[in-house]
Amino acid sequence: MVADGARRAGGRMPRGIVYEEIDNYIDGLANRGDAALMAVEKQGLDEGWPIVGAAEGSLLHILARSVRAKRILELGTAIGYSGTWLARALADGGELVTVEHDPKTAALAQKNFERTGVSSKVRIVVGTAERALREVKGLFDFIFNDIDKVGYPAVLEPCIERVRLGGLLVTDNVLWHGDVSRKDRSPEVTAIRTYNERLSKDPRMIASVVPLRDGISIASKITIDGFGIAHHGVAHGVPSREP
Numbered sequence: 001m002v003a004d005g006a007r008r009a010g011g012r013m014p015r016g017i018v019y020e021e022i023d024n025y026i027d028g029l030a031n032r033g034d035a036a037l038m039a040v041e042k043q044g045l046d047e048g049w050p051i052v053g054a055a056e057g058s059l060l061h062i063l064a065r066s067v068r069a070k071r072i073l074e075l076g077t078a079i080g081y082s083g084t085w086l087a088r089a090l091a092d093g094g095e096l097v098t099v100e101h102d103p104k105t106a107a108l109a110q111k112n113f114e115r116t117g118v119s120s121k122v123r124i125v126v127g128t129a130e131r132a133l134r135e136v137k138g139l140f141d142f143i144f145n146d147i148d149k150v151g152y153p154a155v156l157e158p159c160i161e162r163v164r165l166g167g168l169l170v171t172d173n174v175l176w177h178g179d180v181s182r183k184d185r186s187p188e189v190t191a192i193r194t195y196n197e198r199l200s201k202d203p204r205m206i207a208s209v210v211p212l213r214d215g216i217s218i219a220s221k222i223t224i225d226g227f228g229i230a231h232h233g234v235a236h237g238v239p240s241r242e243p
Contacts, residue, residue, distance in 0.1 A: 017175055017177070017178055017211045017212075017213070017214065017215060018211055023213070026055050026212070027053065027054065027055055029055075030053070030054035030055040030057075030058055031054065031058045032054045033054070033057075033084075033085070033088075034116075036115050036116045036117065037081075037084055037085075037116055039115065040079060040080065040081050040084065040112050040115065040116060041053075041054060041081060043079060043112075044078075044079055044081050049078055049079050049081075050078060051078060051079065051081040051082065052081065052082045052085075052146070052172060052213070053213055055212060055213065056082075056172070056212055056213050056216060057081065057082055057084075057085035058085070059210075059212065059216065060082060060085050060086055060089070060144060060170065061085045061086065061088060061089045062089075063142070063168055063170060063218065064086055064089035064090070064141075064142045064168075065089045067141050067142060067166065067167060067168055068091050068141070069086075069089060069090060069091065069094065069140075069141035069142040069167075070090065070091045070093065070094040070095075070141055071094065071095060071097070071138065071139070071140045071141050071142075072086050072087075072089075072090065072094070072095070072096045072097070072140060072141065072142045072143070072144070073096075073097050073098075073099075073136065073140045073142070073143045073144070073162065074086060074096060074097070074098040074099065074143075074144045074146070075099050075129040075132070075133075075143070075144065075145045075146060075147045075155065075159075076099070076100070076129070076144075076145070076146035076147045076148075076172075077098040077099065077100035077105065077106060077109045077124060078100070078105065078109065078146075079105070079108050079109055079112055080098075080108075080109035080110070080112035080113050080116070080122075081112070082144065082146065083096060083098045083109065083113065083118075083122060084112070084113065084116040084118055086142070086144060087113070087116075087118035087121045087122050088116075088118060090121055094121060095121060095122070095123060096118075096121055096122045096123070097123050097125060097132075097136060097140075098122060098123070098124055098125070099124075099125045099126075099127065099128075099129050099132040100124060100125070100126060101126070101127060101128050101129075102126075103126050106124050106126045109124060110124060129145075129147045129151060129155050130151070130154055130155060130158070133155060133158035133159065133162060134158070136162065139162060139163065139164040139167070140162055140163055140164065140167060141163075141164055141167045141168075142163075142167060142168050142170070143159050143162060143163050143167070143168070143169045143170070144170050144171075144172070145159060145169065145170070145171040145172065146171070146172040146173070149173060149176065149188040149191050149192055150187045150188055150191045151191070152171070152191045152192055152194070152195035153191055153194045153195050153198065156195055156198055156199060160202065160204060160205060160221065163221050164221065165221050165222075165223070165224055166220065166221065166222075167220070167221050168218060168219065168220055168221075169199075169205070169217075169219045169220075169221070170216060170217065170218050170219070171195070171199075171216065171217040171219075172214065172215075172216060173192070173214045173215060174192055174195070174196055174209055174214075174215040174216065174217040175209065175211060175214055175215025176188060176189055176192050176214065176215070177214065180192055180193050180196065180215075196209070196217065199217065199219055203223065204221055204222065204223050204224060204225075205219045205220065205221055205222065206219065206220050206222050207219035207220075
């Protein structure tokens with residue numbers, strides 16, 4: 001059944017990802033964590049930081065726990081909000097490596113990791129995502145990509161190489177206000193479209209886009225040799241290991 005608003009718009013969904021009232025409903029149901037995490041969320045909202053929000057933070061936590069992540073790589077630290085959700089999902093003895101290009105922002109994130117009690121599990125790397133992906137050692141159970149959108153295509157291949165078989169590559173903002181489905185040709189939209197299309201066609205991965213907030217891509221690494229599902233079936237996860 002088409003909602004009244006969509007009917008008035010000629011049967012099409014409104015400009016955006018989902019109706020505002022649905023987005024608000026989902027957000028109202030979201031687990032916001034403890035007082036410390038809620039304080040970081042409030043800071044993000046009050047100061048205009050691009051944080052993922054409670055509903056997406058909860059989803060990141062669930063996904064990381066679902067693969068029993070012991071090594072997580074986050075590209076784009078910001079103030080440490082999403083990083084806290086991820087660090088709290090780590091298996092015993094696990095580590096979150098989070099990459100932030102701005103030293104001042106990294107220092108702010110460090111204070112918030114201390115505030116939320118996860119600093120002992122977190123290592124902040126200051127620099128670009130591309131450089132970090134070249135220099136970081138070993139494989140990861142879970143990678144969260146949330147860098148500047150024009151940089152998405154450049155990090156896709158190294159992200160796929162760095163995620164272990166059975167691990168997850170999760171990417172934020174893949175619908176970009178819905179503009180990926182329109183004629184918009186901005187640098188951000190062009191980069192996101194390229195990233196989404198390459199990921200969807202990569203035989204090593206199986207991906208799906210969830211229209212939560214600004215769109216989240218969830219991709220599982222199912223093979224390392226490029227034969228894909230038809231040859232192997234969906235692969236079982238294996239523990240992360242050093243190459």
